Amino acid sequence: MTSAFRPTPASIPPPNAGLALRQPKGLPPNFQPLNPLQFILRAADIYPNKVALVHSDVKYPVSYTFAVWCQRIQNLAYALIQAGIKPGDRVAIIAPNSYSCKVSDAHHGVLAAKAVPCPINTRLKPAEVAYILEHSRSSIILVDHEFVHLLPQNLKVPVIVSNDTGRPGDPYENFLSSGRAFSQERGWAGLEYDADENSAATLCYTSGTTGRPKGVVTTLRGSYLAAIANAYESRIHLESTYLWILPMFHAAGWTFPWANVFGFATQICLRTVDNSLIWKHFLQSGVTHYCGAPTVQIGIVNHPSAKKLPRPISAIIAGAAPTASLIASLEQLGITPIHVYGLTLYGPFTRNFPQAAWANLSLQERSKIMARQGHPFATAQDARVVYPPKDGTDTLVDVPRDGKTVGEIVTRGNIVMKEYFRDPEATAKAFRGGSFNSGDLAVMHPDGAVAIVDRSKDIIISGGENASSLAIEQELASHPCVLEVAVVARNSFKWGERPHAFVTLRPTSIAKWKGRHGDFEKELKAHAKERLPGFACPEWVSIVSELPKTSTGKILKFDLRKIVAKL
The missing domain is CATH 3.30.300.30 (ANL, C-terminal domain)
Structure with a gap:
């Protein structure tokens, strides 16, 4: 724990606190709806005293064990319910990767209230934020003090401000404390498990580079399965330490807010992408994993502090195709690239799986193969490359596995969004042919590996x-x-x-x-x-x-x- 820090009294769980939600009536004994919320309950039960969250590079450092964090999540759920939030309501979150509102509470606490977290990009302009708040019909806003200026005037919904202190007197801490009082110590048993695993888990908006952003709705089932897949494919476990560089407003942090908890990993939070702080944690904090787009990786490998690491670190790379030269630069520093591919859905659904035969290749040759997007990973179904459908038909026909013929990547299965929020026309277009149409052009290699060649418009x-x-x-x-x-x-x-x-x-x-x-x-x-x-x-x-x-x-x-x- 961070020295001299004491969690607020409301954050301390009672002795022998129960760690199970109330089960909905009528469920058969051989079926449990999937929900990523159960990961934090499991972690608090098995490793209550393990440090779960560290937020040290700020004026008011904090750290929380799984037991304390779990209590805070419970407090948030009750506070939202007390504020009038009902199942299915959207809860807007405008905050950096700090402990408050984001990693530590919202991706779990909002689900515990059976509501839907709607993380909003902190780098947007006020007009863009106003559009998302209106389109999402958010019922309450959790906002970090640094981003209050993004809020429109004359809001008609409650706004809870976090000063990112973790100390009594902080408006956000007061909100959590009110939730604890409202609970009357009913604990987790006073909150009901969602009976429908296809209920919305998150509402995340696309970048909207050429038009209005679209709201991507994911499900509890999909988030649960995607989180497990990310933990497995990234090898996140009890001894892992994950550094938050990827913004969590982007596709709900690729489901890593839940994947890390599933693996019992310790998470280190950063408010901003600061390469000096990143290298400090690489060298001093035992970091084992982080996620980042290629542009972030370029900044890391070219920073003056960059040097060969004393222990390997895994870098999960997605967001754009990394170049072979970037992959080579990471490996030379002792950073192992895990190249994955995904969309603003649940994040990754394919991975470039390393092969034994690559050991006989030069670094440059191997890096070019590693730049491919690869095969579907655990809990994902398929990643096909198909010809454009012919006029008058939605039938999808696969291109040959020759590494040359260009088609579009389509996928279906567990790690595909539920819908575009309030946009049935865009949803129908995306699901043409019974699969999700990505818009990414690719080839299929003889070994079944997908390799992107471009976006169709590029x-x-x-x-x-x-x-x-x-x-x-x-x-x-x-x-x-x-x-x-x-x-x-x-x-x-x-x-x-x-x-x-x-x-x-x-x-x-x-x-x-x-x-x-x-x-x-x-x-x-x-x-x-x-x-x-x-x-x-x-x-x-x-x-x-x-x-x-x-x-x-x-x-x-x-x-x-x-x-x-x-x-």
């Missing part, structure tokens, strides 16, 4: 040939001076479209090419010609200080296309 058609912007980026990123690269189509009178590459340089290479961007463009083009067919080589190269990105770290190619449209 394919460059040059002289009648289809060029994958992702494949071009993979090769350009192998240049030793390139930090990040994004490629988009630019109009060409002769070829129709040609690739335009936007590049950021490694910090160690900026001085080398200062005032010589033309020379760098020639060198990068020569580098590309050795690795790519002529139609895929960039016609133009722009060195930029940074690439435009969404709040979750994805490169905004929509913005880059607007730039080239004016050239």
